[in-house]
Amino acid sequence: MGQHEEENHRYLKNKVVILNGFSNEEISSIMKAVKGLYTPPADLIFAKTTPSSLKMVLKDLIGDMSEDHEYLKQNPPQVKKVQPEDPSNPVQKS
Numbered sequence: 001m002g003q004h005e006e007e008n009h010r011y012l013k014n015k016v017v018i019l020n021g022f023s024n025e026e027i028s029s030i031m032k033a034v035k036g037l038y039t040p041p042a043d044l045i046f047a048k049t050t051p052s053s054l055k056m057v058l059k060d061l062i063g064d065m066s067e068d069h070e071y072l073k074q075n076p077p078q079v080k081k082v083q084p085e086d087p088s089n090p091v092q093k094s
Helices: 003-011 024-035 058-074
Strands: 015-019 044-048
Touching: 003 058, 015 024, 015 058, 024 044, 044 058
Parallel strands: 015 044
Antiparallel strands: none
């Protein structure tokens, strides 16, 4: 068994939800509902299908999603903080 296959096998224990054909609003609702089933929160992986992912073998897809999930846990995206409007600033963006 090659290294990539061993990693994919390890990842098959992850809780993964793959969504296809749902709107973004529906996906948000589904994610919220599934997350609500776990107290404390479980380490869940959610993914929406793409043209590329639909061609993949499921165990490989789960492995790729799991690798991405691990990377994002170690390197969370930076969220821009929205500055409140300053009433003393005469130039405000609309």
